[in-house]
Amino acid sequence: MKKYDLIIIGGGASGLMAGIFAKDRGLNFLIIEKNDRVGMKLGITGKGRCNITNYITDLDDLVNKYTHNGKFLYHAFNEFGVQNTFDFFEKRLNIPLKVERGKRVFPKSEKSLDIVNAFYNELKENILLETTVKEIKKEGNRISEVVTDKREYIADHYILATGGKTYPVTGSTGDGYTFAESLGHTLHPTYPVLLGFKCKESFVKDLAGLSLKFVNVSVFRDGKVYKEAFGSMLFTHDGISGPTILNLSQYTSDMYEEGFEVSIDLKPRVEFSELDGRVNELLRDSGGIQIKNVLGYLMPKSLIPVVLELSLLIPERECCHITREERLRLVNVLKGISLRVYGHEGWERAVVNTGGVDIKEVDPNTMGSKIIKNLSFTGDVLDVFGPTGGFNLQIAWSSSFIAVEGL
Ligand SMILES: Cc1cc2nc3c(=O)[nH]c(=O)nc-3n(C[C@H](O)[C@H](O)[C@H](O)COP(=O)(O)OP(=O)(O)OC[C@H]3O[C@@H](n4cnc5c(N)ncnc54)[C@H](O)[C@@H]3O)c2cc1C
Incomplete structure (x- = not known):
């Protein structure tokens, strides 16, 4: 069986971002996505305009916007902050951006699909669509393989980027919570917020x-x-x-x-x-x-x-x-x-949820699991969220950066 350097489970905002960083590092990686296309939730963000981030460049000011577990994100934002995000989309993905009222940042085209397509075009050779991860197996304190509805896959390292459980029609149905718990992680009760x-x-x-x-x-x-x-x-x-x-x-x-x-x-x-x-x-x-x-x-x-x-x-x-x-x-x-x-x-309309993987069991410097040696978490699966205005996608971008950097 082919062994990858990295398997990213979930082709949403954070999984795609992790994919780009993995590509730029020359890793041999695979993104496994259960839908027939990537970034379904990303495609409906900001009412279809994608509010990528919020243009707050002072680190403390940015962290203070996150009333729930904001301090956990300090290192991630320090390593890959709002300006890095801005430059990434404009220079790496060639998507011109603009800043609107409330410092909200959008693509100039006002089309979130431009973002989704830019990610897809960069990563299509490494994406496996219509493949659902059903189980993550471990041996001792390491993941040994992921079992999908088609076959098994193995890698040196795994990123769980399966999102939360709001707006489930986009594919974010809370699978990552089940996997994390099965691997020994503590879960905090989930409630829909930003609704x-x-x-x-x-x-x-x-x-x-x-x-x-x-x-x-x-x-x-x-x-x-x-x-x-x-x-x-x-x-x-x-x-x-x-x-x-x-x-x-x-x-x-x-x-x-x-x-x-x-x-x-x-x-x-x-x-x-x-x-x-x-x-x-x-x-x-x-x-x-x-x-x-x-x-x-x-x-x-x-x-x-x-x-x-x-x-x-x-x-x-x-x-x-x-x-x-x-x-x-x-x-x-x-x-x-x-x-x-x-x-x-209700869950069907909420932007994000609170609860999820306990951040005390995750290293804020690398997003690596403190329980499973070859596992990291990115995005909504973690028990963190921010207000509306681009703050939740910023979690996805920054957590992915340090997750791949930390490998
Ligand atoms: C209506 C709406 C509007 C929003 N607007 C904004 C906004 O403008 N700005 C902002 O900052 N935030 C916004 N958000 C929040 C933002 O979309 C999320 O914070 C972000 O998408 C989280 O990224 P993620 O990668 O963690 O999860 P997701 O983007 O949810 O991606 C998870 C992916 O994993 C896949 N997956 C799940 N389980 C499995 C499995 N078992 N096997 C294979 N694949 C699996 C899913 O299909 C999905 O594609 C919005 C959310 C909603 C619902």
Whole structure:
């Protein structure tokens, strides 16, 4: 049986990146991928535009963005950071990049498939498609072979790059967790994170598709503000999503059973009293005009009926007749649309999950297993994740670099 220097299990973001580094080192390697093409999840990242990384070049600032096990990534980011990633895609894969709002980096073409294809074209001779790894066998503290649905393969070293278990239609079905456990690794319980909330309020579906920018969203726990996020959000047919919500969902894994309150401040940059003054002025200047026809100055049109209903105001009421009490109710709603969250979008829609291979059993300098001598881990299979904005793919790129460097 042919023996490879390296077998990479999984042809997703981190497996493909590891493949390029292996190629550049002249290794004899094989990428085993169960789908009929590589990078299915990579192809849908950033809504099909692939948010490759986030342009934070200061190491401490970058690590601080990772609230869950961020310190574990310090060495990986030091060895292969954001600038290395930027240069890699532009110079090694010839994909011009651009930096957008929030320092998010995308290919100029705005096509994630350009990224997937660039990887594939470099690696196609080393990729085995439609081949599922079923078992990883060990002898003592070394892997002896991987068993696929077709035949067995052997190598000096193995990288487990099978991803997490969110968005399973892309092939990331948590197989790596089963393999890691069978090899003696500890697994932390997995929960989907970076996903939208489901809400009870019926008006939510009337607003489906409405995106709000520059809002502040607060999550309440035990009657107090527990976490806040500023930025944009989106109403969906049964709840709320978008960057602020996805990032807040990092902290709410244990809160869905009881449900929790979320409040949306539509005017976070203006204090209550100042906003009240502005609304008062607007109403005064609008005289006999109906309230529903003046609120367009303060919010998108589709939100007006909802805000008026929540403020218990008749849409046809003339501005000059609105009382102080009614105005304060309106300002209260502008400063906090309240929603009750009772669930989340589920594994099918989550960007990543928390939990997975315990990082205490992995060497942060090489991503090598401390239990199995010839095994390393890359990407989502590890118990690490970052917020939205390119931070999760950066884990895939950096962990792959040090995994191959460490061989
Ligand atoms: C909708 C969505 C949008 C996202 N957008 C972004 C974004 O814009 N920016 C960002 O930073 N992150 C984003 N992410 C997260 C990012 O995609 C992941 O962090 C990244 O893909 C992880 O790479 P990976 O190599 O660890 O796993 P994956 O990319 O999931 O790859 C794992 C691969 O292993 C294969 N595999 C699994 N089991 C087996 C087996 N038994 N045998 C053979 N092959 C197997 C799978 O088929 C898959 O191809 C997004 C995620 C989702 C779901």
